[in-house]
Amino acid sequence: MRNESERPQTDNPFTIPVADRLKRLPPYLFGKINKLKYQKRVAGIDVIDLGMGNPTDAPHPMITEKLKEAVEDSRNHRYSVANGISNLRREVAARYFKRYGVNLNPDDEVIACLGSKEGFSHLCLALMGPGDTALVPAPTFPIHAYSVMLASGNVLAFDVTKPDQFLSNISYTCQHLFPKPKLVIVNFPHNPSGTTIEQSFYVDLVKIAKQHNLLVISDFAYADICFDGYMAPSFLSTPGAKDIGVEMTTMSKGFSMAGWRIGFCCGNSEMVRALATIKGYYDYGIFQASQIAAIVAMRHCESAVEQIAKEYEGRRNVLCDGLQRLGWDVQKPKAGMFVWAKIPEPWSEMGSIDFSMKLLDEGGVAVSPGRGFGEEGEGYLRLAIVENEHRLRQAIRQIGRCLKKEVSLA
Numbered sequence: 054m055r056n057e058s059e060r061p062q063t064d065n066p067f068t069i070p071v072a073d074r075l076k077r078l079p080p081y082l083f084g085k086i087n088k089l090k091y092q093k094r095v096a097g098i099d100v101i102d103l104g105m106g107n108p109t110d111a112p113h114p115m116i117t118e119k120l121k122e123a124v125e126d127s128r129n130h131r132y133s134v135a136n137g138i139s140n141l142r143r144e145v146a147a148r149y150f151k152r153y154g155v156n157l158n159p160d161d162e163v164i165a166c167l168g169s170k171e172g173f174s175h176l177c178l179a180l181m182g183p184g185d186t187a188l189v190p191a192p193t194f195p196i197h198a199y200s201v202m203l204a205s206g207n208v209l210a211f212d213v214t215k216p217d218q219f220l221s222n223i224s225y226t227c228q229h230l231f232p233k234p235k236l237v238i239v240n241f242p243h244n245p246s247g248t249t250i251e252q253s254f255y256v257d258l259v260k261i262a263k264q265h266n267l268l269v270i271s272d273f274a275y276a277d278i279c280f281d282g283y284m285a286p287s288f289l290s291t292p293g294a295k296d297i298g299v300e301m302t303t304m305s306k307g308f309s310m311a312g313w314r315i316g317f318c319c320g321n322s323e324m325v326r327a328l329a330t331i332k333g334y335y336d337y338g339i340f341q342a343s344q345i346a347a348i349v350a351m352r353h354c355e356s357a358v359e360q361i362a363k364e365y366e367g368r369r370n371v372l373c374d375g376l377q378r379l380g381w382d383v384q385k386p387k388a389g390m391f392v393w394a395k396i397p398e399p400w401s402e403m404g405s406i407d408f409s410m411k412l413l414d415e416g417g418v419a420v421s422p423g424r425g426f427g428e429e430g431e432g433y434l435r436l437a438i439v440e441n442e443h444r445l446r447q448a449i450r451q452i453g454r455c456l457k458k459e460v461s462l463a
Contacts (some may be wrong), residue, residue, distance in 0.1 A: 062103055077202045083424040086409055090419050099240035101448040104419040106244070106390045109365065110309040111241040112350070112454050119349040133338035136234065136329050137165025138316075141344045144351045145302075145317050147309070147339075153287040161322040165339055169274055169303040169316030172328060174200040175335065176299070176318060179327035180236060180268060181206035187236040190266075192423065193246045193428035197272065201236075209234070212429055213243055220257050227265035237262065242285055244434040245388045245426050246393045247386030254371040255291040262297045268324065269298030276306025277358050277387040280366040289320050299324045306390060307358040308350050312381055315339055365390060368445055370436040374399040375449030379456070392436045400456070405431055416455030418448045 067075070086104065099325050111117070111360040123129050132136055136142070142159035157163055173196060181187060182205035189197045190213035209230075213223040227233055239258065240289050241250045251278035261268050280283050296330030300306045305311035337346075365418035369385060372392050376383045382395045395401075400408050405422035411419050423430030423436075440448070 062391070074203050074205060078199060082406065082422065083224055085406070086413060086419065086422070089270055089410065089413055090123075093413075093417070098417065100413070100417055101440060101444055101451065102418055102419045102437075103440065103445075103448060104421045105439075106306075106437045108306065108309045109439050109441070110361060110401060110437075110447055112309045112313075113354045115353055116308070116346050116350045118309070120342055121189050122345040123345040126342075129341040129345065131341070133330040133341040133344065135336055135338045137163070137338065138341065141348050143224070145319065148351050150317065151291065153286060153290040155289045157289075157319055158322070159195045162325055163317060163319050164325050164332070164333075166301075166316040166318055166328075166348050167336060168305065168314040169272065169301040169318075170196055171314070172316050172318045173197075173270065173272060173301050174203070175268065175331045176301075176324065177201050177204045177206070177236075177330045179354040180204075180324070182244050183292060185236070186232070186234040187238060188226060188245060188433060190219065190240055191428075192245055192426035192433075193321050194240060194272075194426065197238050197240065198334065198427070201238075205239055206235075209393065210427060210429070213240075214246050214248050215332075216241075216248065216254050220254070220261065223258075223267075223270065224261050227261065227267065228296060229376050233265055236268045236270065238270050238272065240274075242279070242386070243389035244275065244389060245391055245423070245430065245433075247389050247391060249285065249387045252286040252291065255286060255288050255294065255298050258288075259293045259297065263293065267297065267446045268321075269294070271300040273300045275306055275389040276302060276364050278362050278390055280362070280385075281387060283387040286387055295322075304347055304350065307361055308347075308354065309327075309349070310350070310362060310418060313343050313347070315343060324455045329436060330376050365438055366440055368440070371442045372449070373443045375446065376452075379449070382418060390439065394436060394444065395435050396432055396434060397456075401432060405411070405434060407432060412452060416451045417453075419453055 073242040090100055092302050142163040145163050146157040146159040177200040181201055183205045186207040189208055189210050191210035193210050201208050209221050213219045218432050276285050298319050299317050303316040371384050373385045381397045396408050405424045409420050409422040421435040423433030
């Protein structure tokens with residue numbers, strides 16, 4: 054029997070013969086940070102966690118009360134349907150019409166997902182295959198690239214912080230790449246950079262997509278979290294959008310229902326049907342009591358969504374103003390749950406992973422290194438505004454002390 058030293062040396066991190074699709078995934082860049090964060094918490098050390106966009110606010114009491122009521126009904130503990138109960142899909146369509154003026158047929162243009170991330174991943178599995186190429190934003194939220202890779206597709210990433218240039222790159226690539234790209238993924242408000250656009254962007258995107266037979270997936274996860282009077286436009290409200298694309302939304306952010314795993318895919322009926330086909334083989338749908346509570350949320354708790362957005366706006370101001378006082382180059386985002394901050398001098402050469410480790414180890418503040426969002430994210434940090442204002446002020450003080458101490462020693 055061979056010992057460990059005699060095993061063939063490969064790039065495969067597994068000791069069993071896993072599928073090639075797993076070998077295409079890069080090392081998990083947040084692993085070191087998560088390990089140190091866990092060790093500190095086990096040791097009883099308080100860590101202010103700004104690393105993940107995981108809402109700390111509770112849903113409106115009406116939502117949780119409806120959940121409790123629905124749980125008591127034995128009928129809700131049976132398997133549900135993979136595409137979502139009809140009343141839930143009708144409520145999604147009604148909300149789209151009320152907010153964006155978009156008409157959706159709840160029977161074939163709306164499907165419920167186990168969170169938008171699951172829906173997005175399975176839609177890529179339904180649409181992409183070997184030799185297919187998807188165009189994605191850069192910096193890149195990992196699932197936008199890796200869902201394509203897991204579906205055996207290829208990824209080309211373009212800088213999205215200048216939206217007009219992003220569109221130009223899409224158009225140029227479609228004209229010169231053979232075979233032509235099959236899919237373009239957009240995400241506004243953008244995670245992680247916070248980039249926002251106006252409706253005219255989607256008008257141009259639809260024109261390009263129709264010209265080159267591109268499919269479009271719009272990740273609209275942060276639609277409900279907008280500041281300073283800005284309202285993020287829906288891709289689907291663009292004339293012709295439903296002909297070539299869908300939009301993914303979620304109840305995780307505005308309704309503070311992240312752990313409930315309720316999201317939606319809406320738009321082109323053939324793309325929705327493709328997703329429904331995949332989901333029919335993979336799952337039996339969302340827990341029905343959660344779906345019933347989600348109906349109440351959309352029907353009666355819109356004011357709570359507005360209040361949550363105001364709460365995030367206040368947190369954004371506290372964090373950005375505090376970092377600016379420390380001398381950081383930070384722009385206030387118009388929307389989303391994150392601040393995209395450039396690493397300040399003299400630490401910029403350290404790299405985002407090592408700098409994030411420093412803030413965690415010496416400052417007790419966890420953030421996400423920009424490198425975790427691709428090469429274009431290097432030199433930046435993503436800070437989630439999920440903690441309350443008091444905790445954010447404390448985070449600023451701890452970051453300030455950590456960096457001031459090093460400057461003083463130098």
